[in-house]
């Protein structure tokens with residue numbers, strides 16, 4: 516299964532001291548964490564565990580699929596970001612939540628401000644100019660428009676990663692090829 520991916524493009528899942536999956540790093544970064552004694556191999560008993568060797572002039576190291584940090588560097592301070600254009604664009608993946616357009620994007624208050632709608636994560640979405648003006652001062656329901664997803668505040672990136680990680684483990688979908696940095 517892993518033969519198709521060059522060793523240096525493999526990724527390793529990093530766990531915190533408390534065994535929470537945090538993120539993926541590439542093999543090079545995992546090796547650095549291991550040889551500087553900042554992390555240790557972790558066997559969580561998944562059946563598709565793999566090992567690779569990375570060679571340098573004098574070093575052969577076995578890199579497991581999962582490593583655990585020995586240092587307490589993972590608990591970074593994280594706050595819910597402010598509700599502004601940049602952060603909402605990021606959450607809504609730069610697309611209109613009504614039609615999916617990626618052009619002429621604006622902020623839309625689901626329940627319009629003129630009707631008491633708040634400027635909060637659960638009431639602000641990205642909408643293109645066309646959808647925004649079509650909706651006007653109505654709710655999506657009144658305008659006969661459907662939101663792609665129910666808006667909510669972003670969650671801690673490590674928690675989002677952990678959710679996806681355990682879903683992946685359950686799905687056993689094999690090679691993901693996805694790389695994310697801590």
Ligand SMILES: [Zn+2]
Nearest residue numbers: 611614643646
């Ligand atoms: Zn639109």
